[in-house]
Amino acid sequence: MITAETRRNVSNKVFCDGSRDYRWREMANLTGDQREKYVQGMFARIAWRYDRMNRLMTAGQDMRWRQEVIRRAALMPGCRLLDLGAGTGDLAAEAQRQYPSSRVTAADFTLEMMQAGKSKRESTITWSGADALHLPFPDETFEAVVSGFLLRNVSDITLALHEQQRVLKPGGQMVALDTTHPPKNLLSPLINFHLNKVIPTLGKLVTGEAEAYTYLPDSTQGFLTAEQLAGRLVEAGFRNVGFRRVMLGTVAIHWGKK
Numbered sequence: 001m002i003t004a005e006t007r008r009n010v011s012n013k014v015f016c017d018g019s020r021d022y023r024w025r026e027m028a029n030l031t032g033d034q035r036e037k038y039v040q041g042m043f044a045r046i047a048w049r050y051d052r053m054n055r056l057m058t059a060g061q062d063m064r065w066r067q068e069v070i071r072r073a074a075l076m077p078g079c080r081l082l083d084l085g086a087g088t089g090d091l092a093a094e095a096q097r098q099y100p101s102s103r104v105t106a107a108d109f110t111l112e113m114m115q116a117g118k119s120k121r122e123s124t125i126t127w128s129g130a131d132a133l134h135l136p137f138p139d140e141t142f143e144a145v146v147s148g149f150l151l152r153n154v155s156d157i158t159l160a161l162h163e164q165q166r167v168l169k170p171g172g173q174m175v176a177l178d179t180t181h182p183p184k185n186l187l188s189p190l191i192n193f194h195l196n197k198v199i200p201t202l203g204k205l206v207t208g209e210a211e212a213y214t215y216l217p218d219s220t221q222g223f224l225t226a227e228q229l230a231g232r233l234v235e236a237g238f239r240n241v242g243f244r245r246v247m248l249g250t251v252a253i254h255w256g257k258k
């Protein structure tokens with residue numbers, strides 16, 4: 001549990017240190033409940049400007065990656081898809097666009113993100129308050145489980161992948177989109193400048209929350225490499241595991257079959 005004492009200690013560091021970035025470097029290292037509370041609070045604050053910032057920082061490319069994620073879910077008519085950590089539901093909406101007869105559930109533990117998503121479109125998406133680590137769905141419910149920029153945020157990746165396995169039907173498909181460690185090459189200085197300077201500055205201008213967009217490169221840095229994540233999928237029991245990098249290697253799409 002996050003306690004008042006923890007909050008005081010963390011925010012004391014801001015005042016003693018004089019650096020707000022320092023606080024968010026700490027946040028990226030939090031574990032368990034503390035991490036979840038901070039992730040929730042952060043997305044609640046940026047919920048209403050989250051989509052605009054996504055389009056800006058990816059130059060609109062995120063919509064193309066979402067199309068690929070949903071294509072890879074390969075749903076048959078009438079099948080069920082879970083968009084986990086759905087936020088404002090862009091993946092869920094894309095699933096409805098590509099598979100109009102599918103039954104789509106969007107689940108997240110930050111209500112403000114789902115409210116922002118519900119308010120921007122008319123749809124038949126079923127919205128559900130849910131923790132990715134303890135899904136409120138019976139075993140073998142969905143033909144596909146997809147997620148966008150979720151896995152880097154969860155406090156227990158093994159448990160999150162096991163939950164996705166559990167709620168998938170045999171033969172079901174999981175597809176995950178997330179930021180990843182970019183490969184080191186000649187473009188690295190440019191990429192690092194974009195991730196560590198341009199995105200937080202843009203984030204502050206668009207959402208008023210520079211910290212949330214400092215958390216993005218920090219949490220990516222603290223997350224598994226694309227190869228390691230593929231290994232975790234295999235360990236969790238997925239087969240036919242693969243991944244593809246996009247956006248100069250800074251974003252990856254992973255997939256696996258139950």
Ligand SMILES: C[S@@+](CC[C@H](N)C(=O)[O-])C[C@H]1O[C@@H](n2cnc3c(N)ncnc32)[C@H](O)[C@@H]1O
Nearest residue numbers: 043085086087108109110113131132148149153
């Ligand atoms: C970066 S946003 C991504 C939103 C959306 N999927 C997208 O592609 O734009 C991450 C979302 O994951 C949610 N999230 C993080 N940890 C979660 C957890 N343990 N259970 C459910 N949702 C979680 C956050 O509330 C947030 O809405």
